[in-house]
Amino acid sequence: MSGAIRIAVAGYGNLGRGVEAAVARNADMSLVGIYTRRAPQDVVPLHAGTPVFGIDALAGRERDIDVLVLCGGSRDDLPVQGPAFAARFNTVDSFDTHARIPEYFEAVDAQARAGGTLALVACGWDPGLFSINRVFGEALLPEGATYTFWGHGLSQGHSDALRRVPGVAGGVQYTIPSEDAIARVRAGERPELSVRERHVRECHVVLEDGADPEQVRQAIVSMPHYFEPYATTVHFISAEALARDHAAMPHGGFVIRSGNTDADQAQVVEYRLALGSNPQFTASVLVAYARAVHRMRQDGQVGARTVFDVAPGLLSPKSAQALRAELL
Amino acid sequence: MSGAIRIAVAGYGNLGRGVEAAVARNADMSLVGIYTRRAPQDVVPLHAGTPVFGIDALAGRERDIDVLVLCGGSRDDLPVQGPAFAARFNTVDSFDTHARIPEYFEAVDAQARAGGTLALVACGWDPGLFSINRVFGEALLPEGATYTFWGHGLSQGHSDALRRVPGVAGGVQYTIPSEDAIARVRAGERPELSVRERHVRECHVVLEDGADPEQVRQAIVSMPHYFEPYATTVHFISAEALARDHAAMPHGGFVIRSGNTDADQAQVVEYRLALGSNPQFTASVLVAYARAVHRMRQDGQVGARTVFDVAPGLLSPKSAQALRAELL
Missing domain, CATH: 3.30.360.10 (Dihydrodipicolinate Reductase; domain 2)
Incomplete structure (x- = not known):
């Protein structure tokens, strides 16, 4: 789709599969591909048309991907992948080791600033939606x-x-x-x-x-x-x-x-x-926030962000005017 | 308090009284005064030390008030007061005639842009917090x-x-x-x-x-x-x-x-x-958003805004760093 927000998925477990499904339900988005550490031919995507690549194939795709959704685990994958990918792509991740969020944020922030990208960390429902409600x-x-x-x-x-x-x-x-x-x-x-x-x-x-x-x-x-x-x-x-x-x-x-x-x-x-499904819902949250990341980056922002920094209207495909008329 | 956000209240019914009470519970805020259309000597504030003035005394107070919280009614007061005060003050109001929000927003936006102020309209819980949850x-x-x-x-x-x-x-x-x-x-x-x-x-x-x-x-x-x-x-x-x-x-x-x-x-x-109390809670919402309005104006923003445009972290007196460490 012309003008669609181009999403890619890094990691294809339950969460990555949920992101694939969620992108299909958002008309303003398209899925560039799934990038996996497994042999691509061993991965069967949810939708037959979804392209599957090895993770190394992300090299050189910086101009083809608006937001890369990181679907690796918080213990072993994200501490390495988060900063590394943020140096080259706008990212969203679900890093959920609460006690380590500050150091993770700093590591991602440094790479995103250096790379001129925007990276939303620790998104999902806890941390994420629950955190927002604690702040409110x-x-x-x-x-x-x-x-x-x-x-x-x-x-x-x-x-x-x-x-x-x-x-x-x-x-x-x-x-x-x-x-x-x-x-x-x-x-x-x-x-x-x-x-x-x-x-x-x-x-x-x-x-x-x-x-x-x-x-x-x-x-x-x-x-x-x-x-x-x-x-x-x-x-x-x-x-x-x-x-x-x-x-x-x-x-x-x-x-x-x-x-x-x-x-x-x-x-x-x-x-x-x-x-009903924790990974599917978490994936839906990541995808809505990917829309916000794309808009905030278009607006010139760089560095790491959390859900605390994202205005609610940026999550919706509707214009600010439509939101005021229909949902306020 | 030095450096405190200076709040003033226009209109002193149940909502205005709630704002007076809420400001007292937020250590980073001070109350400049209550501005009323009644004779000031007829108004007994909640706290004996709160100054009470006639509404006309707002003239010339632009530099002494960071955010003016409008506590008039949506039917008769705000359609006039909202645009008029937004021309001179940063404002927060609880305009709640849902069907008329778009036209009210436009009227306030024009005056706020002309005046170089920031005005948050239709704040409270519905419209307000409920609206945010509809968007989410x-x-x-x-x-x-x-x-x-x-x-x-x-x-x-x-x-x-x-x-x-x-x-x-x-x-x-x-x-x-x-x-x-x-x-x-x-x-x-x-x-x-x-x-x-x-x-x-x-x-x-x-x-x-x-x-x-x-x-x-x-x-x-x-x-x-x-x-x-x-x-x-x-x-x-x-x-x-x-x-x-x-x-x-x-x-x-x-x-x-x-x-x-x-x-x-x-x-x-x-x-x-x-x-337990609708006006007291609504007032608490207005006061938290007054903090956000002050920060967004400090950041150079002008015009009308709604709750959809406000990042959650701006509502909290805590720093972004503290929020990430304590509440994410």
């Missing part, structure tokens, strides 16, 4: 408390931990926000709640042949850090049920700001996500 | 539907209509979102729902001496436009109960975006406000 909450209600709850959602890290327990053939772990804690916060109570008081953990486990269920259950619920501090339940299921009922990657959660505007008046602001 | 919803989930529900909240227009019914000595009307409609939308069903299917109306009425309750009830529930199209309930209460239990101005509501990222995956994003 504090700014609107300076006297108050902010609560973040995660779930109902599949936790990759806890599912991995579960599968390392002897006797476990497979399984998934869901993080579930405590109904009681949410009810108290919604009612304006403002309790002090640790992460463990805000969440419970639910495990669905397939046993290895001959494994003792009670022994496995005990090994799980007593695992330090991962399960011991939480109210943890373990359900034993068949391999068929695991494949059939637990293949989706739901997630979501709540950001609630509870504050007072005077001694008598309590105000509660709540933002809630109920996501 | 569409941009993140292009395939889907957006639902706005209002309430549980006191409706000024419907309360006025109620009080015009013969036999009614006083009363208030609450708009209440339909629990059934919300449950269907939250479940991802995406029903077609008119405004009347999304809300019910609850009236609390004090009868005049000798008035017939059933006659009054019939007159209310059959009133065209206001009550007839809705499921309306009427409760008769005493004048004492009205004064005691219905003096607060609660409001709020929901913006829910329900969308799909593929045929199987439904995603639901919900934003909810539960406000």
